Amino acid sequence: MIKKIEHIGIAVESISESLKMYETLFQVKCYKQELVASESVKTAFLLVGDTKIELLEATDPNSPIAKFLEKGKQGFHHIAFEVDNIEEEIKRLMTEGFVLIHETPKDGADNKRIAFLHPKSTAGMLIELCQEKSA
């Protein structure tokens, strides 16, 4: 079951260059920076009210974030939804005809197991499912 928006992902050229602006904009400090080696991204998290914002910077030219930035501009990249059972949700969505980029969950930032849906089956939206590892 999809429970709620877990975070909003924003692609940036450089976290060190953008973070101060986002901290000033939202009047909060980044509470965590983390490398996700499997996706070749560096992440930085800010909590704005109840909403988590994830900044994403490519650490490698083959990173999905590097490919995204090649195509256009910095900015909105994906929306992530918290699910109570990621395997079941992947199975349900595949049965419904959705195309998954990850058909089995993989490790993401912030202690999550994650899977992305392909935008070709979601009217152009890049959607991430995530589940807390300890949950």
Ligand code: ZN
């Ligand atoms: Zn994300």
